[in-house]
Amino acid sequence: MATNRFELTREYLDNLKTGIQNQDEMLVKQLTNELHPADIAEIFDELDIEEARFVYLHLDPDKGADLLIELEEDVRERFLSFLTSAEIASVFIDNMDSDDAADIIAELPEAKQDEVLSHIRDVEQAGDIVDLLSYDEDTAGGLMATELIAVQDDWTVSTCLDEIRKQAEEVDEIFFVYVVNASGVLKGTLPLKKLLLANVKTLVKNIYDTSVISVKTDTDSEEVASIMEKYDLVALPVVDSIGRLKGRITIDDVVDVIKEEAEKDYQMISGISGDVEASDSIFQLTKARIPWLFIGLIGGVLGALVIGGFEEQIKMFPEVAFFITLITAMGGNAGIQSSSIIVQGLANKSLGFDSTGRKLFKEISIALLNGTILSTLLFAYNLLMHHSMALTVSVSLALISIIVFASLFGTFVPLALNRLKIDPAVATGPFITTTNDVIGLFVYFMISRFFYLQFI
Amino acid sequence: MATNRFELTREYLDNLKTGIQNQDEMLVKQLTNELHPADIAEIFDELDIEEARFVYLHLDPDKGADLLIELEEDVRERFLSFLTSAEIASVFIDNMDSDDAADIIAELPEAKQDEVLSHIRDVEQAGDIVDLLSYDEDTAGGLMATELIAVQDDWTVSTCLDEIRKQAEEVDEIFFVYVVNASGVLKGTLPLKKLLLANVKTLVKNIYDTSVISVKTDTDSEEVASIMEKYDLVALPVVDSIGRLKGRITIDDVVDVIKEEAEKDYQMISGISGDVEASDSIFQLTKARIPWLFIGLIGGVLGALVIGGFEEQIKMFPEVAFFITLITAMGGNAGIQSSSIIVQGLANKSLGFDSTGRKLFKEISIALLNGTILSTLLFAYNLLMHHSMALTVSVSLALISIIVFASLFGTFVPLALNRLKIDPAVATGPFITTTNDVIGLFVYFMISRFFYLQFI
Numbered sequence: 001m002a003t004n005r006f007e008l009t010r011e012y013l014d015n016l017k018t019g020i021q022n023q024d025e026m027l028v029k030q031l032t033n034e035l036h037p038a039d040i041a042e043i044f045d046e047l048d049i050e051e052a053r054f055v056y057l058h059l060d061p062d063k064g065a066d067l068l069i070e071l072e073e074d075v076r077e078r079f080l081s082f083l084t085s086a087e088i089a090s091v092f093i094d095n096m097d098s099d100d101a102a103d104i105i106a107e108l109p110e111a112k113q114d115e116v117l118s119h120i121r122d123v124e125q126a127g128d129i130v131d132l133l134s135y136d137e138d139t140a141g142g143l144m145a146t147e148l149i150a151v152q153d154d155w156t157v158s159t160c161l162d163e164i165r166k167q168a169e170e171v172d173e174i175f176f177v178y179v180v181n182a183s184g185v186l187k188g189t190l191p192l193k194k195l196l197l198a199n200v201k202t203l204v205k206n207i208y209d210t211s212v213i214s215v216k217t218d219t220d221s222e223e224v225a226s227i228m229e230k231y232d233l234v235a236l237p238v239v240d241s242i243g244r245l246k247g248r249i250t251i252d253d254v255v256d257v258i259k260e261e262a263e264k265d266y267q268m269i270s271g272i273s274g275d276v277e278a279s280d281s282i283f284q285l286t287k288a289r290i291p292w293l294f295i296g297l298i299g300g301v302l303g304a305l306v307i308g309g310f311e312e313q314i315k316m317f318p319e320v321a322f323f324i325t326l327i328t329a330m331g332g333n334a335g336i337q338s339s340s341i342i343v344q345g346l347a348n349k350s351l352g353f354d355s356t357g358r359k360l361f362k363e364i365s366i367a368l369l370n371g372t373i374l375s376t377l378l379f380a381y382n383l384l385m386h387h388s389m390a391l392t393v394s395v396s397l398a399l400i401s402i403i404v405f406a407s408l409f410g411t412f413v414p415l416a417l418n419r420l421k422i423d424p425a426v427a428t429g430p431f432i433t434t435t436n437d438v439i440g441l442f443v444y445f446m447i448s449r450f451f452y453l454q455f456i
Numbered sequence: 457m458a459t460n461r462f463e464l465t466r467e468y469l470d471n472l473k474t475g476i477q478n479q480d481e482m483l484v485k486q487l488t489n490e491l492h493p494a495d496i497a498e499i500f501d502e503l504d505i506e507e508a509r510f511v512y513l514h515l516d517p518d519k520g521a522d523l524l525i526e527l528e529e530d531v532r533e534r535f536l537s538f539l540t541s542a543e544i545a546s547v548f549i550d551n552m553d554s555d556d557a558a559d560i561i562a563e564l565p566e567a568k569q570d571e572v573l574s575h576i577r578d579v580e581q582a583g584d585i586v587d588l589l590s591y592d593e594d595t596a597g598g599l600m601a602t603e604l605i606a607v608q609d610d611w612t613v614s615t616c617l618d619e620i621r622k623q624a625e626e627v628d629e630i631f632f633v634y635v636v637n638a639s640g641v642l643k644g645t646l647p648l649k650k651l652l653l654a655n656v657k658t659l660v661k662n663i664y665d666t667s668v669i670s671v672k673t674d675t676d677s678e679e680v681a682s683i684m685e686k687y688d689l690v691a692l693p694v695v696d697s698i699g700r701l702k703g704r705i706t707i708d709d710v711v712d713v714i715k716e717e718a719e720k721d722y723q724m725i726s727g728i729s730g731d732v733e734a735s736d737s738i739f740q741l742t743k744a745r746i747p748w749l750f751i752g753l754i755g756g757v758l759g760a761l762v763i764g765g766f767e768e769q770i771k772m773f774p775e776v777a778f779f780i781t782l783i784t785a786m787g788g789n790a791g792i793q794s795s796s797i798i799v800q801g802l803a804n805k806s807l808g809f810d811s812t813g814r815k816l817f818k819e820i821s822i823a824l825l826n827g828t829i830l831s832t833l834l835f836a837y838n839l840l841m842h843h844s845m846a847l848t849v850s851v852s853l854a855l856i857s858i859i860v861f862a863s864l865f866g867t868f869v870p871l872a873l874n875r876l877k878i879d880p881a882v883a884t885g886p887f888i889t890t891t892n893d894v895i896g897l898f899v900y901f902m903i904s905r906f907f908y909l910q911f912i
Contacts, residue, residue, distance in 0.1 A: 359734070
């Protein structure tokens with residue numbers, strides 16, 4: 001029967017923990033035997049290191065490699081420190097694709113890396129891993145695996161099939177058969193379909209598909225993700241600077257890049273630095289959150305200095321203070337809206353060809369439209385509340401001004417950061433809100449001072 | 457030579473537009489001929505509808521179907537309204553996978569849907585599309601295509617190869633060969649590798665892989681995405697309630713779901729409703745932004761009412777007003793941090809097994825830690841500035857209180873919404889900030905009133 005997916009329940013976990021406590025090998029094996037490595041990795045998050053070790057030691061050895069790949073980085077790191085270099089080399093690396101092996105070795109301390117590499121029995125595999133380790137992890141070279149199926153353009157279909165059978169031993173999923181020339185330069189792909197349908201004597205060069213999208217080893221991983229996404233690719237070949245086929249990137253590695261990218265932007269806008277999760281420790285979570293709160297505190301103190309500059313005015317007309325929150329909150333909201341649309345547009349490359357000038361013009365239009373509608377509403381409210389004309393006019397005028405300013409600032413800053421090759425997402429979140437607060441307060445008090453002098 | 461990817465430049469676009477203006481068919485064909493449909497779709501975003509139409513009418517007909525799939529929904533909608541039902545049926549649908557065809561037909565007006573269906577020549581294909589149209593678009597049934605390769609478990613490898621050759625005509629990429637029994641119930645998969653390596657007389661039932669993860673047609677699409685992501689799948693079979701194989705979902709469809717999900721949460725936290733992009737019209741962008749600004753306005757007015765309630769206090773001690781922004785901004789920041797961590801945890805299912813009580817306890821600890829550090833800094837600052845002891849104590853105490861309150865509120869609200877089956881992401885963004893502002897102001901003024909009475 002078709003296995004279905006596993007749902008981790010409290011009951012299952014209690015059962016497993018009891019089994020581990022009683023050193024009940026049979027029960028533990030039985031509970032973990034049928035599970036996918038990704039499920040076991042999920043369970044590991046809930047176990048302490050000794051419990052996890054017990055489970056691990058009683059796993060089917062084949063599953064060890066896959067489990068290790070599925071573990072989160074911090075869990076894996078603790079784990080590997082429990083194993084000798086020889087164990088790492090023999091148990092895991094032999095059963096792994098080169099890209100995963102290289103990723104895991106790269107996480108080890110420098111000294112242990114060489115030890116592990118020296119224990120790998122298959123010299124060719126060790127060589128591949130060493131090659132992969134030389135690429136930056138945020139490039140196509142760092143994402144690719146060397147396992148792939150390649151055939152030469154001057155072979156016949158029959159030779160191909162024989163070669164594919166040989167090569168297939170090492171490759172988990174075939175996806176594409178790549179066609180190279182005698183020097184190893186990528187020429188195109190041979191769809192399995194064509195291979196199955198062709199006569200065995202046909203030459204590859206007569207049937208292969210010449211249109212193939214490839215990237216260079218030094219292509220940025222975000223660029224790789226956006227290419228695979230745009231062209232709906234499940235695998236993407238990687239070539240060196242003279243076009244020789246070096247490896248292939250599969251979509252599952254890229255899904256992780258896409259997710260991480262989105263999470264990074266999300267955490268940036270919400271004022272959290274570093275990759276943290278709700279299940280991390282109190283200390284880690286505090287560390288990720290306090291820097292942004294500290295920026296907020298500085299902003300608040302600057303705001304207090306601005307308001308303090310208008311102390312006399314507040315003493316005479318305390319109602320001016322009523323709308324402080326309204327002005328700062330609206331500036332913050334409008335600024336975040338503008339900057340997040342730009343940040344998303346930059347990430348998706350959907351900004352189009354408008355010049356910065358045109359983008360700013362568009363933002364002014366939107367801001368004026370929103371600002372006018374909201375200021376009119378606020379004007380009506382203040383009239384109804386019988387607030388003074390000076391206050392009524394000041395608040396509405398300050399509201400339009402701050403919405404326009406915050407929108408422009410929120411548009412301009414991420415565009416400028418992007419041009420300076422700084423991640424534009426830092427422009428969202430507490431930084432932009434804080435700046436808007438300070439500017440907004442100043443504008444509001446200046447406007448109200450002017451109108452109070454006019455009307456009174 | 458291996459084609460590489462196309463980069464849309466201002467120069468290319470000017471060239472193309474000139475060609476269209478001059479009705480220069482040769483130039484337009486030459487400029488678009490070598491492009492991937494995804495690239496042409498990108499170009500379409502920069503053309504007006506008449507220009508796009510000219511390009512489209514001079515495209516290789518095969519490319520029309522793919523281009524249509526790649527177009528953004530709103531562009532496609534305008535486009536299809538230019539074509540007759542017969543044109544839609546003959547030009548596109550015949551060249552499309554069933555899932556894409558169903559998606560596009562579903563976007564048409566009701567009356568046109570039936571017309572288009574009646575024009576599809578292949579009755580079997582029309583039937584598949586009608587079946588697919590019956591599934592909710594946010595379920596596995598709505599994502600799946602009916603094109604797949606299936607073999608029966610009692611066949612020999614040789615029969616399989618013959619059948620696969622026949623079926624492969626209709627399937628773009630093979631990925632997996634699914635194994636079913638005589639009733640069509642999914643039993644497992646047959647890796648191409650095994651098929652290539654096996655003796656032609658071997659029976660499928662002796663070599664196929666019985667562990668296959670599948671979903672039901674009514675499985676939610678977000679669930680589908682998280683399964684494919686977790687288990688690193690490139691294709692996922694879909695079965696009906698009695699286990700019969702109905703279709704397969706490929707990873708490229710799911711990448712779109714993942715992206716949309718992340719973008720929705722991002723827009724929610726930044727106070728933008730609806731799926732908008734920087735390149736949308738001023739009116740669309742205003743419409744997406746004003747609802748949240750309006751909520752902010754209401755919050756600001758409520759804030760003004762709260763501050764107004766303490767008018768006498770402000771008149772006597774205007775320095776109390778200095779820290780209004782600091783208190784509200786910090787409450788907002790702390791609240792967004794907490795809620796976004798919970799929202800992300802719920803989306804990734806990485807919240808673990810802690811009870812709501814334990815999560816709130818953890819948040820209190822983090823908030824107390826952050827609050828104490830920041831309040832101490834602020835206390836020192838106020839002492840240095842020679843502010844009154846009443847103000848110094850009030851501000852620091854209010855700061856701790858609001859950080860703790862906002863963190864708890866930011867944790868509790870998304871968890872509660874999630875339990876009520878409402879998207880927890882609505883708890884981020886302007887809604888939570890606004891509530892925190894109002895509560896924060898009230899707490900701050902109450903505390904300062906108390907201390908001013910004590911110290912003076």
